[in-house]
Structures are given as C-alpha cells and as structure tokens.
Amino acid sequence: MKIACTGRSRALGARIAEHLGAGVVETNLSRFPDGEIYLRTGSLDETTVVVGSLLSGDSLVELLLLIDACHRSEVLLVIPYLGYARQDREFKPGEPVSARAMAKALSHGVSRVVTVNVHKESVLSHFTVPASQVNLAPEVGDFIRGLTLENPLILAPDSGAAPFAAVVASQGGWEYDHLEKTRLSGEEVRVEPRKGGQWTGDVVLVDDIISTGVTLATAARMLHAQGAKGVHAVCVHGLFAGNALPLLRSAGIGQPAASDTIEGPNSLYSAAGPIAKRIKEYLADTHGKALSR
Ligand code: R5P
Numbered sequence: 423m424k425i426a427c428t429g430r431s432r433a434l435g436a437r438i439a440e441h442l443g444a445g446v447v448e449t450n451l452s453r454f455p456d457g458e459i460y461l462r463t464g465s466l467d468e469t470t471v472v473v474g475s476l477l478s479g480d481s482l483v484e485l486l487l488l489i490d491a492c493h494r495s496e497v498l499l500v501i502p503y504l505g506y507a508r509q510d511r512e513f514k515p516g517e518p519v520s521a522r523a524m525a526k527a528l529s530h531g532v533s534r535v536v537t538v539n540v541h542k543e544s545v546l547s548h549f550t551v552p553a554s555q556v557n558l559a560p561e562v563g564d565f566i567r568g569l570t571l572e573n574p575l576i577l578a579p580d581s582g583a584a585p586f587a588a589v590v591a592s593q594g595g596w597e598y599d600h601l602e603k604t605r606l607s608g609e610e611v612r613v614e615p616r617k618g619g620q621w622t623g624d625v626v627l628v629d630d631i632i633s634t635g636v637t638l639a640t641a642a643r644m645l646h647a648q649g650a651k652g653v654h655a656v657c658v659h660g661l662f663a664g665n666a667l668p669l670l671r672s673a674g675i676g677q678p679a680a681s682d683t684i685e686g687p688n689s690l691y692s693a694a695g696p697i698a699k700r701i702k703e704y705l706a707d708t709h710g711k712a713l714s715r
Pocket residue numbers: 579582583608629630631632633634635636637638
C-alpha cells in the first residue's frame with residue numbers, strides 16, 4: 423500500500439503514511455502553458471490511499487487526475503476537508519446541490535471514501551461508494567487539555583455544533599454549552615447565550631469550520647463584554663478566508679487552532695491518527711490485511 427497526496431495535503435498525507443507504516447508515492451505536479459494541470463506519480467502498489475482536500479476548482483481537478491493516475495490499483499480516497507458540503511440542499515430554486523455534485527464526481531474510480539467532520543452527515547449518502555467520516559472531537563479535547571486551562575467551558579457557537587462540543591468536553595470532564603446563532607448574511611451573525619448564561623472563566627469556542635471568522639469573532643466579543651477571563655478557539659477545518667485571522671485577533675482570540683485537514687500555520691493538531699485507524703479497519707475488514715502498526 424502507498425499513499426499519494428495532492429499538493430495541498432502533503433503534510434497530512436506524510437503523517438498518515440507514518441501511522442500506517444506505508445510509503446508516499448512521489449507525485450510531480452506542473453502546469454501546461456494554458457494553465458491546465460499535469461501530474462505524474464511514481465510506481466504504485468496494489469492499494470493506493472489518495473489523500474486530498476477539496477478546497478478549490480484546482481484541487482478538485484488535481485484529485486480527479488490523481489485518482490485516474492492510480493487506476494491500476496485499488497484506490498481508497500481520503501478527503502480531509504470536503505469543500506462544497508455546506509450547499510447540501512437546494513436552498514433556492516435553480517441552485518445545485520453542490521455537495522451531491524462533488525460526491526458523485528469523486529466516487530468514480532475509488533472503492534471507498536473517508537472524510538473528516540463533514541458539515542452534515544447526510545452528504546455522505548451522495549457518494550456512490552461506501553463513505554464515512556471520522557470525528558476529531560477527541561483530538562480537539564486532547565489539544566485543549568494541552569492548553570492547561572482551569573475548568574474551561576467548552577462552548578459551541580450554535581446548536582448544530584453542540585453535539586461536537588459535548589464530545590470535546592467529555593474528554594476532560596469539562597462543562598459545555600452552546601450559543602444561539604442567527605445568520606444575518608454571509609458576513610454578519612448574531613449570537614446570544616441561551617438562558618442568559620454568563621461566563622467569567624476561560625471559554626473555548628469549538629466549531630467544525632472557521633471560514634470568515636465572523637461567527638467566532640462575534641461570539642468572542644460577546645464573551646469578553648461579559649467578563650470572560652480568556653477566549654480561545656479550536657476548529658476542525660481552518661479555512662481562514664479573507665481577513666478571518668485579523669478579525670479573530672481583534673476580537674481577542676490570539677491563535678485559533680485548527681487541524682491539518684487544511685494545512686497552514688494554524689494547523690496545531692493532526693487528523694492523521696483517526697484517519698489511519700479508519701483505513702486499517704477497512705483493510706482488516708475487506709482484505710484481512712491487519713497492518714502491523
Ligand atoms: C456553520 O454552520 C458552521 O458550523 C460554521 O459555524 C460556519 O461555517 C463558520 O463560518 P464563518 O467563520 O464564516 O462565520
């Protein structure tokens with residue numbers, strides 16, 4: 423078994439390879455003069471784990487090309503960040519279900535898909551091959567334990583993230599709650615405590631995605647105004663679009679932490695362990711190939 427990664431998922435791919443005791447296939451990537459992507463992989467084994475986050479049009483093309491280049495082996499596809507998942511239904515007539523379009527396109531030529539904290543689980547049903555997600559809430563809990571805060575409150579910015587916050591909190595026996603969020607526009611939200619909750623200790627905001635940062639910046643401002651001692655933020659997928667980082671800093675969140683599903687300077691913990699575990703389980707089930715580590 424070998425691991426093949428797209429350009430934006432090289433660090434995570436190498437970490438997954440280390441967990442599995444597998445080699446990484448060298449993949450050379452370049453562009454034709456007209457901008458089209460060209461890639462070429464080194465030699466492959468019977469099974470290839472293709473690792474690539476879906477972040478943009480180019481990353482989709484790169485994934486499709488990489489899957490095709492691996493067509494002589496069985497391909498297990500790991501999509502650490504599944505972009506386009508938030509358009510998971512036709513909100514207005516005439517819109518695509520973008521999550522479905524991506525899932526269908528990425529099902530061809532692969533035997534199985536693994537992703538991480540997908541925005542809504544129902545998206546997985548759009549893949550035409552077995553697809554599952556891993557939940558990084560335990561890893562978020564471990565990361566928070568390393569911050570050595572005294573009795574932090576784990577706080578989700580909305581009810582959708584409340585089950586995630588509950589699992590995170592269970593890792594340290596911490597309290598958890600969630601805020602009520604109303605999205606006013608793509609770049610404006612209102613967040614309010616439930617039942618007039620007020621927090622004066624350390625608060626850790628947890629969410630699946632930080633995109634513009636508006637959700638967590640708005641929550642952090644409210645918490646600071648209430649007298650919170652410190653406000654921290656940990657998410658799974660750190661998109662940090664546009665001015666997200668300065669916005670979060672100005673709201674009193676020093677360094678928001680994210681996993682390496684989207685690699686960047688804020689990737690402070692890794693998704694590699696749970697992804698590798700899921701791959702081992704799959705191989706043990708289907709091939710009887712329990713790996714040695
Ligand atoms: C929404 O339901 C998600 O869980 C996140 O809260 C949202 O994507 C964050 O977006 P932003 O950082 O742009 O506020």
